[in-house]
Amino acid sequence: MNEGEISFLAPKPGDGKGPKKTGEDVFYNTSMKMNRDICISFLNSFAGGKDIRVLDGMAATGVRGLRIFKETSTSKVDINDVSEQAVDLIVKNAKMNSILDSVKISNDSIEKHLIENRYEYDYVDIDPFGTPVPYFSLAARYVSHKGVVGVTATDTSVLCGTYPKTCRRRYSAVPENNWCRHENGLRILIAYCAMEAARHDRWIRPLLSYYEGHHLRTYLQIGEGKKEADLCLEKLERVRFHDGKWDHNRGSQGKMSGPFWTGQLFSKDILEDLMVVGELDEDMISLWIDESGYPPFFYDTNEISSIMKVEPPSMKVLKEKIKDRGFKSSRTHFSPTGIKTNAPFEELESIFLKITS
Numbered sequence: 001m002n003e004g005e006i007s008f009l010a011p012k013p014g015d016g017k018g019p020k021k022t023g024e025d026v027f028y029n030t031s032m033k034m035n036r037d038i039c040i041s042f043l044n045s046f047a048g049g050k051d052i053r054v055l056d057g058m059a060a061t062g063v064r065g066l067r068i069f070k071e072t073s074t075s076k077v078d079i080n081d082v083s084e085q086a087v088d089l090i091v092k093n094a095k096m097n098s099i100l101d102s103v104k105i106s107n108d109s110i111e112k113h114l115i116e117n118r119y120e121y122d123y124v125d126i127d128p129f130g131t132p133v134p135y136f137s138l139a140a141r142y143v144s145h146k147g148v149v150g151v152t153a154t155d156t157s158v159l160c161g162t163y164p165k166t167c168r169r170r171y172s173a174v175p176e177n178n179w180c181r182h183e184n185g186l187r188i189l190i191a192y193c194a195m196e197a198a199r200h201d202r203w204i205r206p207l208l209s210y211y212e213g214h215h216l217r218t219y220l221q222i223g224e225g226k227k228e229a230d231l232c233l234e235k236l237e238r239v240r241f242h243d244g245k246w247d248h249n250r251g252s253q254g255k256m257s258g259p260f261w262t263g264q265l266f267s268k269d270i271l272e273d274l275m276v277v278g279e280l281d282e283d284m285i286s287l288w289i290d291e292s293g294y295p296p297f298f299y300d301t302n303e304i305s306s307i308m309k310v311e312p313p314s315m316k317v318l319k320e321k322i323k324d325r326g327f328k329s330s331r332t333h334f335s336p337t338g339i340k341t342n343a344p345f346e347e348l349e350s351i352f353l354k355i356t357s
């Protein structure tokens, strides 16, 4: 197989058996190629040409770590997996790309590896089957000061509200399965990460966070600092969603969801330095740039139209009208019918009525 600048051996994709567990065949999922393309673009933007120390901690075939070595400025890449079969394959794949002597391959649990190599890494990648909860706390504790932990969560249905009890147990949060579910899920994941980091007197700063396909992903810069950790916890809020909108009023009636991370999902500096890599194209980068900087959550044209019993307006017209009234708006990658805006909801309602009357 080929991906980015490497060739590698992997189990045949699409054998219909779904994700494999440790001890069975080594895992490879072509649909996560974009996740790895974004990882390469992110690391080039974050490292800015510096030689940072990287751990691909749950590597499977090693495709991510090998690509990081080949396609970024870093020459210090450690590739690890708990499965012996995976490590045998990683060795073969490193040989195939003539970089066996350049990368360090290990057969540890990521937990043990992080404890034994504390503060060694400027970037730790956590890419588990399902939830990152068992691994994140150690990564947050032992990544270098101002280093980054890249976290994938594929338990999207839990974070986005299909299994609220599991979400409560796993993330200590009440999810909300509504028009905003993917942003909600991502903000629950980041809130959880902020709470775990704070336990170790560490702060988080999301540099790039998104939803794609069947997973949520966030790149969190993490550092030491009690005051900054306290400030992060102040950014966690419970919210009540109702009638196409949301409010933060604790006194209001109805179910409060969250806690959600209400800080930024992106760093503008990182976004502006992202380069097109594979499936990460200009359109996606521009959309992230457009939607960054808005307050959390978004409105949904279908949701509002159905509440108001009017036809959904075209997104183009809606954006123009919002602009005419002196407000800003952006589409969002979370939903094709979603709109982020600083216009109050009442203003939006009046625009909907005007357009559709």
Ligand SMILES: C[S@@+](CC[C@H](N)C(=O)[O-])C[C@H]1O[C@@H](n2cnc3c(N)ncnc32)[C@H](O)[C@@H]1O
Pocket: 021, 022, 023, 026, 027, 028, 029, 032, 036, 057, 058, 059, 060, 061, 062, 063, 064, 080, 081, 082, 083, 086, 108, 109, 110, 111, 127, 128, 129
């Ligand atoms: C989803 S796969 C990783 C895919 C890979 N990062 C990629 O981009 O193709 C998850 C991997 O985590 C490994 N794993 C599971 N538990 C682990 C642990 N505690 N420590 C290290 N690796 C672990 C599994 O063996 C499996 O290879």
